[in-house]
Amino acid sequence: MTEIESLADLDATLADGSALRGLRIQDLDLTGHEAQLLARTDLDGMVVLGGRLSPDLDAHLRLHGALVFPTDPHAPVNPYRATLYQPHELYEGLAERGYEGTPDALAYHWSRDATLHHDAFVSLLRAVHDDSMSDALTELLHGAPVVGVMGGHALARGTDAYAGAAGLGHRLASAGLVVATGGGPGAMEAANLGALCPSEQVLGSVLERLAAVPSFRPSIEEWARVALEAHDDIVRIPVEERSVRSVGIPTWFYGHEPPNVFCNGIAKYFSNAVREDGLLARATAGLVVLHGAAGTVQEIFQSITPLYYAEEDRTLAPLVLVGVDHWSREVPVWPAIEALGRDRGLGRVVHLVDSVEEAAELVVGSRA
Known part of the structure; x- marks a missing residue:
């Protein structure tokens, strides 16, 4: 199985005569390669995720055993994208339409739309999008x-x-x-x-x-x-x-x-x-936790679980909490961490410090 995420990769594959069976073609405009692909029949097991292709090419691919996944023209994001987002993509149109008109805000509303919660196709697109990420x-x-x-x-x-x-x-x-x-x-x-x-x-x-x-x-x-x-x-x-x-x-x-x-x-x-x-x-390489509330507490304990159950001879990355008073009194998770760390490898790699300078030294020093 080979992933094709650029037209240059597709050109190379077509040029060297490689079999097209099992290829994963992700979010590509295939209109410029239509003649070459229509001439091929070794297409069983190929998967085409989104992108652009003509109805003739779509029918030809399916006829010869390929799977073609369509997108939803109403989706505010491309679920099959092959790269991470860049800042200006998520905030496109900010100056003209305000934040509520940006892809970021529209994607949030799409994700919360009650009419789509039980739409199997939309659920599939969201899952594919997250896997692509x-x-x-x-x-x-x-x-x-x-x-x-x-x-x-x-x-x-x-x-x-x-x-x-x-x-x-x-x-x-x-x-x-x-x-x-x-x-x-x-x-x-x-x-x-x-x-x-x-x-x-x-x-x-x-x-x-x-x-x-x-x-x-x-x-x-x-x-x-x-x-x-x-x-x-x-x-x-x-x-x-x-x-x-x-x-x-x-x-x-x-x-x-x-x-x-x-x-x-x-x-x-x-x-x-x-x-x-x-x-x-x-x-x-480690985890540094600054002041936070419920979401941060959840992340702390989610990170502790694999450290707690890790094998004794395994090298563990440091987990450093910054703010002695915050994590001991205001949001007192440190006593629980100390208790869990007794007689465990976890206890050797968790730290409570009062400054970001100390946290940086612990993380950087652990790699020396």
Whole structure:
């Protein structure tokens, strides 16, 4: 089984005479290759996911054993896309139509539309979309060491805590790690921003710009506009090597949280369960947890479970909670973590610290 995700890959396959049986052709415009494909009959087991093809080619493929999956012209997103989202895609039309007219907002409303909850075809499209996101995310990361940074959406721009989370992201990315967050505002945005910035000087300048719009409430439009402008300035800065430093993994399940834009790629999911499992599973270099509430607590214990049951001789990545008072008293999950960690490998890799600097040192030092 071979995945074909670009026309260049399809050209190469057709040119070398390879059999077309079992190919997975994902989201391609096949109109320019129609004559070549109509001449082939070795098509059994081929799967065509979305894209564009004529009725004649559609009939020919099906006649010779291929499966052709159609899309829904009413869907606000392409369920078969082969790449992660880029910020301007999700916020397309922001200036003209406002946030409610963007693909991001329309996808959320599509996902919550009560008339579609029991539509098997729409459910299939959402599931295929999320699987496509996972596949594209795996290809983008390509085995790179990933550190997850968790935290709440309420953290405001312009605060010391926001600057601290951004500094944490920058320190981790500068050490060669890819910073992955839940992709939302607040602490997540700050960590993604710090990771994306190529220098402390650039980060400091952007922090000042963003402080003018502290929160996405009451205006997502202004919050996103200033961020998109800053994002574009960051990615235009010449660097020796343009590598992946920052990834956001948000979900339409939290419709009140718009995605942050400071990412090399955004893997946005309809299923929060699939999104959370994928995010935590990819945090191979460790996990840092900043202040948060219910969603962050859920992620903490979801990450603890595999550490708790891990084999004793397995090397485990660190899990670092930042904020002694917060996690011991305000949201007292630390006593439970300590209890679970007794006589377990978990106890050796969980840490409670008071500063993002300590958290960065623990994660970076664990890889030395």
